[in-house]
Amino acid sequence: MTRAINNVQHCTTMEDVRRHIDALDDILVPLLVQRGGYMTQAARIKDAEHQVRDEDRIEAIIARVRPRAAAEGGQPEVIEAIYRSMMEAYIDYEHREFARLRAPGEAS
DSSP states (O other): OOOGGGGOOOOSSHHHHHHHHHHHHHHHHHHHHHHHHHHHHHHHHOSSGGGSOOHHHHHHHHHHHHHHHHHTTSOHHHHHHHHHHHHHHHHHHHHHHHHHHHSTTOOO
16 A cells, blocks of 8 residues: 555645645546535534534544545645634534525525
């Protein structure tokens, strides 16, 4: 199994670095959009707004991604910080979706 860190190409210029980052962003953005689509599904399925924030689920995700980051050759604390920030943004989004889907005149 190849670790993700082993896929990092040697760069000699900032142009090289930026080109590789842009290519990764082209992969990450569609995946994040897809993840957001599941937040809309969660907002539709949940019965009560207090269910949107699930601390146990947040910690379960962190417990799952930290060792995955280490196994891929990454920094678990960096991945945890990214995931916590991402989850907060998605929780805010899910709250808005929860309200939108229940607004008068909205079809769910």
